[in-house]
Amino acid sequence: MKHPLPLAIAVALAFAALPIVTASNYLVGVGVSALIFTVAAAALNLIYGFTGLLSFAQLGFWGIGGYAAALTVVTFGGTYWMGLVYAALLSGIVALVIGYPILRTNRHAFVISTLTFALLVALIARDWVDLTRGPLGIPNLPPPHAFGVTFDSPHKYYAIAWVFTVAMLAFLYALCSSRIGRTLVAIKQNEPLVRAQGISPMPYKLASFAIGAAITGAAGGVFTFYLRIIDTSFLDFYYMQTFLIIVIIGGAGSFWGVLLSGVVLSALPEALRFSADFRMIIYGVILVVAMFVMPTGVAGWLRERKLTAMREQLR
Amino acid sequence: MTIDAVYLLQLTLNGIALGLLYALIAVGLSLIFGVMEIINFAHGELLMLGAFGMCFALPVMGLLYWPALVASVIGVMLVGFAIYEVLLARLRPDEFERSILITLGLSIIIIHVMQYLFTATPRMVDSQFGFDGVEIGAIRITWTRVIGAGVALAAFAGLYFVLRHTQFGRAMRAIAQNREAALMVGIRPRVVARNAVVLAAGLSGLAGAAVAPIQNVTPYMGQFMIFKAFALVIIGGLGNVPGAVVAAVGLGLIESWIGGFYEIVWQEGAVFVIMIVVLFLRPDGLFKRGGMRVG
Numbered sequence: 001m002k003h004p005l006p007l008a009i010a011v012a013l014a015f016a017a018l019p020i021v022t023a024s025n026y027l028v029g030v031g032v033s034a035l036i037f038t039v040a041a042a043a044l045n046l047i048y049g050f051t052g053l054l055s056f057a058q059l060g061f062w063g064i065g066g067y068a069a070a071l072t073v074v075t076f077g078g079t080y081w082m083g084l085v086y087a088a089l090l091s092g093i094v095a096l097v098i099g100y101p102i103l104r105t106n107r108h109a110f111v112i113s114t115l116t117f118a119l120l121v122a123l124i125a126r127d128w129v130d131l132t133r134g135p136l137g138i139p140n141l142p143p144p145h146a147f148g149v150t151f152d153s154p155h156k157y158y159a160i161a162w163v164f165t166v167a168m169l170a171f172l173y174a175l176c177s178s179r180i181g182r183t184l185v186a187i188k189q190n191e192p193l194v195r196a197q198g199i200s201p202m203p204y205k206l207a208s209f210a211i212g213a214a215i216t217g218a219a220g221g222v223f224t225f226y227l228r229i230i231d232t233s234f235l236d237f238y239y240m241q242t243f244l245i246i247v248i249i250g251g252a253g254s255f256w257g258v259l260l261s262g263v264v265l266s267a268l269p270e271a272l273r274f275s276a277d278f279r280m281i282i283y284g285v286i287l288v289v290a291m292f293v294m295p296t297g298v299a300g301w302l303r304e305r306k307l308t309a310m311r312e313q314l315r
Numbered sequence: 316m317t318i319d320a321v322y323l324l325q326l327t328l329n330g331i332a333l334g335l336l337y338a339l340i341a342v343g344l345s346l347i348f349g350v351m352e353i354i355n356f357a358h359g360e361l362l363m364l365g366a367f368g369m370c371f372a373l374p375v376m377g378l379l380y381w382p383a384l385v386a387s388v389i390g391v392m393l394v395g396f397a398i399y400e401v402l403l404a405r406l407r408p409d410e411f412e413r414s415i416l417i418t419l420g421l422s423i424i425i426i427h428v429m430q431y432l433f434t435a436t437p438r439m440v441d442s443q444f445g446f447d448g449v450e451i452g453a454i455r456i457t458w459t460r461v462i463g464a465g466v467a468l469a470a471f472a473g474l475y476f477v478l479r480h481t482q483f484g485r486a487m488r489a490i491a492q493n494r495e496a497a498l499m500v501g502i503r504p505r506v507v508a509r510n511a512v513v514l515a516a517g518l519s520g521l522a523g524a525a526v527a528p529i530q531n532v533t534p535y536m537g538q539f540m541i542f543k544a545f546a547l548v549i550i551g552g553l554g555n556v557p558g559a560v561v562a563a564v565g566l567g568l569i570e571s572w573i574g575g576f577y578e579i580v581w582q583e584g585a586v587f588v589i590m591i592v593v594l595f596l597r598p599d600g601l602f603k604r605g606g607m608r609v610g
């Protein structure tokens with residue numbers, strides 16, 4: 001793609017038009033999920049695709065964000081907007097605290113520790129009943145207001161999700177295409193070389209872990225208020241699998257590839273209307289097949305085809 | 316609550332039985348990691364398949380415990396063999412993240428296919444021993460638990476013997492200690508890796524078959540176990556087989572004691588808290604990874 005930015009703006013505007021085009025609450029709902037899942041997948045892409053750290057902790061941050069936003073409003077009497085800020089801040093701070101010890105370990109231990117962290121968050125959500133109300137959850141979250149508007153229908157909530165998505169993706173794009181983004185890729189490709197250039201990888205890794213966590217946390221907060229309820233199923237491993245599959249199919253390390261697959265993969269299962277079990281079987285098969293057939297995702301596959309075509313021309 | 320000796324002893328015995336079960340799974344993970352440097356995410360599903368195997372084999376065998384146990388373990392080993400040949404054999408040793416994603420996909424497939432075929436309703440498994448138990452003083456333990464613990468101990472003894480005294484086990488340890496040197500003396504890594512996966516699958520299937528008469532059998536039973544086993548393998552030091560056993564039995568005891576005196580939340584969370592503390596103090600786990608040294 002030579003000019004991704006004008007195209008991206010056109011697509012973003014097309015998405016903004018969705019609630020105007022259709023009156024169906026169902027379709028708009030699918031749209032909200034697609035937007036938020038894409039943000040969460042893009043945050044995972046920052047950590048896994050760019051920095052090369054496979055993190056399962058995203059699920060934990062998603063849950064922390066969801067609960068932080070819900071509890072700010074329901075238990076502590078704050079506004080929705082403060083809830084989102086706390087969701088991002090809390091996730092980011094937790095990421096810094098746990099990130100420091102687990103980033104010191106090797107990459108094998110990192111993966112497993114992040115997985116364990118996600119499970120620990122799920123356990124806390126289930127068992128700290130005084131705070132989270134356990135498996136009963138917190139139903140009837142009040143809809144947010146701003147500028148005299150109450151965002152109480154999927155159509156209105158879509159506006160919040162859209163603004164949030166565009167803002168987060170723009171931030172991530174700026175980050176990934178900056179010097180910091182290139183340093184992250186360098187760390188993934190050759191960490192000893194990065195050290196030899198006089199750059200300490202640790203602050204970069206920690207920053208990408210924490211930024212990804214904060215964005216995932218905020219996305220969790222936005223999604224909770226779309227569902228209008230939070231309970232322990234918010235930390236179901238299903239979400240993590242969805243984010244991972246989006247990143248892998250799109251192509252880890254490709255910003256635009258992940259956005260494309262985020263939209264397609266969030267909408268596709270809804271369009272095909274599988275039963276939940278059958279959908280998971282398909283997801284599993286896609287994951288296994290994709291890892292063998294195109295380990296670099298659609299974006300990597302296209303890049304390779306382009307390279308082969310260029311080599312053919314040179315011949 | 317006063318701490319009375321019988322209660323404490325009961326908790327300790329339960330803890331050892333639980334720890335041996337964790338150890339069966341953790342050792343398999345550690346073996347595979349030692350030889351192939353990959354993590355098998357679908358390892359818990361092998362346990363679940365072992366339990367389901369017991370579920371179907373027992374009625375067929377007229378509730379006879381031992382033939383059903385052997386049949387399920389062999390069945391799970393065959394599944395392990397198939398997983399290795401179809402999926403894992405295509406991986407190179409440095410593709411750690413890819414191995415996780417592939418086996419994660421496999422685990423999703425196995426769980427949901429089982430749920431689709433046999434529903435998520437928990438099953439009870441009845442064996443020839445039923446709920447009969449043995450009484451030692453004031454303590455009563457069911458036979459199925461005693462046998463489960465005994466089988467696990469026997470499996471460890473067998474594993475120790477295999478790794479220590481057979482060519483097959485020596486080759487496995489050689490690859491784990493120094494891959495290049497092992498290649499130079501003519502050890503075929505593919506065959507060794509296959510053996511390790513089949514052996515690990517057998518241990519996991521054995522764990523599943525042994526717990527089937529003790530707890531409910533559901534398609535999700537493997538997931539609860541496997542996440543703890545991952546943490547244990549990290550605590551014990553990745554690829555360190557004795558470390559995994561020590562960590563597993565220790566955890567079984569700690570969980571059982573905590574469960575006896577405090578709320579259940581602490582019991583479930585203990586392993587994760589311990590893991591984070593251990594990683595903070597010793598990033599490589601409690602026991603250093605010195606290949607797979609046995610004894």
